[in-house]
Amino acid sequence: MHDEFDLNGFLPYLLNRAAETTSLAFQHHYKGRYGMLRTEWRVLAHLGRYGDMTAKQIGQRAGIHKTKISRAVAALEHKRFLTRNVLADDRRHEQLGLTKAGRSAFNDLGRVAAEFDAKLMDQFMPEEAQIIKRALTRIATL
Amino acid sequence: MHDEFDLNGFLPYLLNRAAETTSLAFQHHYKGRYGMLRTEWRVLAHLGRYGDMTAKQIGQRAGIHKTKISRAVAALEHKRFLTRNVLADDRRHEQLGLTKAGRSAFNDLGRVAAEFDAKLMDQFMPEEAQIIKRALTRIATL
DNA sequence: GGATATTAGTTGTTTTTGTAACTAACAACA
DNA sequence: TGTTGTTAGTTACAAAAACAACTAATATCC
Numbered sequence: 001m002h003d004e005f006d007l008n009g010f011l012p013y014l015l016n017r018a019a020e021t022t023s024l025a026f027q028h029h030y031k032g033r034y035g036m037l038r039t040e041w042r043v044l045a046h047l048g049r050y051g052d053m054t055a056k057q058i059g060q061r062a063g064i065h066k067t068k069i070s071r072a073v074a075a076l077e078h079k080r081f082l083t084r085n086v087l088a089d090d091r092r093h094e095q096l097g098l099t100k101a102g103r104s105a106f107n108d109l110g111r112v113a114a115e116f117d118a119k120l121m122d123q124f125m126p127e128e129a130q131i132i133k134r135a136l137t138r139i140a141t142l
Numbered sequence: 143m144h145d146e147f148d149l150n151g152f153l154p155y156l157l158n159r160a161a162e163t164t165s166l167a168f169q170h171h172y173k174g175r176y177g178m179l180r181t182e183w184r185v186l187a188h189l190g191r192y193g194d195m196t197a198k199q200i201g202q203r204a205g206i207h208k209t210k211i212s213r214a215v216a217a218l219e220h221k222r223f224l225t226r227n228v229l230a231d232d233r234r235h236e237q238l239g240l241t242k243a244g245r246s247a248f249n250d251l252g253r254v255a256a257e258f259d260a261k262l263m264d265q266f267m268p269e270e271a272q273i274i275k276r277a278l279t280r281i282a283t284l
Numbered sequence: 285g286g287a288t289a290t291t292a293g294t295t296g297t298t299t300t301t302g303t304a305a306c307t308a309a310c311a312a313c314a
Numbered sequence: 315t316g317t318t319g320t321t322a323g324t325t326a327c328a329a330a331a332a333c334a335a336c337t338a339a340t341a342t343c344c
Contacts, residue, residue, distance in 0.1 A: 005252025007187040007204075011262050012164040014275060017205060017282035019157035025284070026154050037330080045149040056292060062149075063159060068331075070294055092292045092339050110147025120153050123280065128273050133156060135266060135274050140159035142167070179300080198322060210301075212324060234309050234322045 015139070022120065029112050034105055035079070039064060039072040041109065044081060044098070048106030052085075052097040063140075081105055157281070164262065171254050176247055177221070181206060181214040183251065186223060186240070190248030194227075194239040205282070223247055 007013050023038065030041040046058050053061075055069045073096060076082045081102030085095040098106060121129045149155050165180065172183040188200045197211045215238060218224045223244030227237040240248060263271045 004191050005187065005248075005256050006191055007184065008279075009259070009275065010187075010255055011259050011275070011278075012161065012168050013184070014278040014282060015157060015161035015164055018278045019154065019161040020205070021282050021284055022154040022157055039331095042149065042155070045147065045152075049146050049148055054292080063162070065332080066293065067295085067333085070292095071330095074294090090292090090340070094293080106147075113152055114147050117151070117153050120281065124277060128277065131270050131273050132277050133151065133153070135270065136153075136156035136160045137150075138265065139262065140156060140163050142163055196322080207302075208323065209303085209325085212322095213300090216324090232310070232322090236323080 011139075026113070026116055029116075030109055034109070037072065037075065039068045040075050043069065043072045043076060043096075044102060044106050045110070045113075047082060047096055047098050048103060048110065052095050054093050054095060056093070058096070076102065153281075168255070168258055171258075172251055176251070179214065179217065181210050182217050185211065185214045185218060185238075186244060186248050187252070187255075189224060189238055189240050190245065190252065194237050196235050196237060198235075200238070218244065 027038065030036040030038075036044070042062055042064065043058055046062060047053065050061070055066065055073055058064070059066050059069045073082065073084075077084065079101075080099055082096050082098050085097065087093045087095055121132075124132065169180065172178040172180075178186070184204055184206065185200055188204060189195065192203070197208065197215055200206070201208050201211045215224065215226075219226065221243075222241055224238050224240050227239065229235045229237055263274075266274065
């Protein structure tokens with residue numbers, strides 16, 4: 001009947017809806033418990049998992065604009081979750097690292113996030129789960 | 143080595159990145175050619191594909207908050223892409239419908255969107271493609 | 285060495301979103 | 315019929331994001 005375009009089958013739309021649903025469901029953990037914004041949580045998670053690095057590096061890895069990173073870093077610093085360390089060989093770079101409190105927040109939220117993820121993925125078969133995450137990673141890095 | 147939480151495997155993060163990548167790639171069509179915002183494009187696509195309906199109905203279908211819909215409808219009306227029609231039996235409801243120009247924009251963008259989607263999905267096997275879209279639909283309606 | 289260009293990161297301004305309070309129309313029911 | 319409650323949609327204000335202009339440090343090249 002209809003050969004018209006159907007928004008409900010449009011990948012960007014489906015991705016946005018799924019992203020929004022899951023993000024909203026998860027945000028209360030970092031927002032409610034630590035007063036963090038999404039970018040702050042991401043910066044924390046990067047430093048926690050991948051080790052100390054500069055703002056630039058986080059931005060490249062996560063695909064976040066430098067102004068967002070800059071503000072997230074300032075907020076995390078203010079919360080005493082990270083410290084900055086200007087590098088001697090090039091004083092434009094600053095190495096960012098988690099404090100004790102930052103690491104503790106990362107461990108806490110990381111545990112909750114892992115559970116949250118497991119619960120979400122539980123509704124799919126293992127092979128499906130693999131296909132889904134691989135596909136998303138592929139699409140994200142187009 | 144690491145049993146720590148890995149952001150790069152976290153579904154909400156992957157979904158957000160994939161959503162952002164595809165949305166950015168597609169937005170120049172409705173933004174560049176018609177000066178629309180994402181919500182406007184979605185409202186247009188709903189009315190074009192599913193027929194005339196009220197703002198409330200669009201919001202429920204698309205999971206968009208009523209204030210966003212209200213603003214998108216005002217913008218589309220200002221662009222002469224839709225008209226409002228207050229219903230006689232309950233004057234709180236207004237039926238929204240596309241104008242000639244609105245339908246033409248929908249046809250145009252719908253064609254481009256279908257091509258865009260096909261190209262994106264082309265990198266996956268048909269069975270994979272089905273799994274992916276089904277999964278996204280499921281996740282979005284949790 | 286000094287002018288010019290790049291780079292990392294910040295700050296200011298404008299858009300867009302989110303949230304809450306509001307208006308207008310209708311419903312329910314004493 | 316009139317008081318109270320609910321619903322569709324709008325508006326006002328606050329939070330966040332996008333974009334552009336900026337500062338400070340370093341690199342390049344004459």
